[in-house]
Amino acid sequence: MRRLSLAAAGLVAALTACGGGGGGGGGAGAAPTPAPVTTPAPVTTASARPVATGPNVSGCFTEADGTIFEYGGGLPGVITGTGSTGVVVTYERRGNVCTWRPLADRLVATGYRVLLYARSAVAAPEDTAVAMARRLAKEKGVKRVFLVGGSIGATTAVPAALKLGPRKVAGVVALSGEIAPEDAARLTVPLLQIGSEHDDYGGREALEAAAAQAPDDELLIIPGARLHASALxxxxxxAQVLDAIETFMNRHKG
Known part of the structure; x- marks a missing residue:
């Protein structure tokens, strides 16, 4: 496993003192740290972007961004970008697509085609991720797809990739996911796991699942922080997280 963690003690201390962690990372005499960072509110305020009035996904992706579609009895999704490599994003429980906009914009700008969707509260994320990957793979010009997930979306991204197989899946990016060791052991596509040291779900210990058969198995842990999924x-x-994801995808998109 390639470790991208910033583990040097001096750098950890510097990050903590600068407010890089959300809690649980300070020691005696350390500078006060801010309260744990929570998932940012959707960027739909008047100062950020106009309120959507037409077809949209959660108010922050509209027809100006790409193709709006419906599935599962009226739930919305969007396909944005024109690249030949697809990316399906499955967000965390009680999350929404809006906090994943920084990743979507970055990937579209660098040549990927990204599908985001409003997730059903009752449908299994694994099954929906599989269905979305198959939908995106049918788009003209799309060859293979990355599965990206946050929290429960990350946990289920690996079994979803196992169902789809390496011919369709280019790799898996899991933010704050607890991946079952037996699923990780069966994975035969590249895996990038990202989390923060003191996250209650998807922290350091949970990210140790080894994908022994994967051609690449990378781990990035933000030290001294408690940041969950899209809060990263x-x-x-x-910037560090986005750089790591883009570098990983560029290396494995084929």
Missing amino acids: LGSPHA
């Missing part, structure tokens, strides 16, 4: 994308560590 709205944190001071966002």
Whole structure:
């Protein structure tokens, strides 16, 4: 497993002192740290972007971004970008697509085609991720797809990839997911796991699942922080996380 964690003690201390962690990372005499970072609110305020009035996904993706579609009895999704490599994003429980906009914008700008969707509260995330990957794979020009998930979306991304197989799946990116060891052991596509040290779900210990058969098995842990899933994308560590995801995808998109 390639470890991308910033583990040097001095750097950990510096990050903590600068407010890089959300809690649980400070020691005696350390500078006060801010309260745990929570998932940012959807960027749908008047100052951020106009309120959507037409077809949209959660108010932050509209027809100006791409193709809006419906599935599962009226739930919305969007396909944005024009690249030949697809990316399906499955967000965390009680989350929404809006906090994943930084990742979607970055990937579209660098040549990927991204599908985001409003997730059903009752349908199994694994089954829906499989259905969305198959939908995106049918788009003209799309060859293979990355599965990206946050929290429960990350946990179920690996079994979803196992169902789809390596001919369709280019790789898996899991943010704050607890991947079952038996699922990780069967994975034969590249895996990138990202989390923060003190996250209650998807923290350091949970990210140790080894994908022994995967051609690449990478791990990035943000030290001294308690940031969960898409909260990483709205944190001071966002650039590092986005860079890691883009680098991983560029290496494995084929």
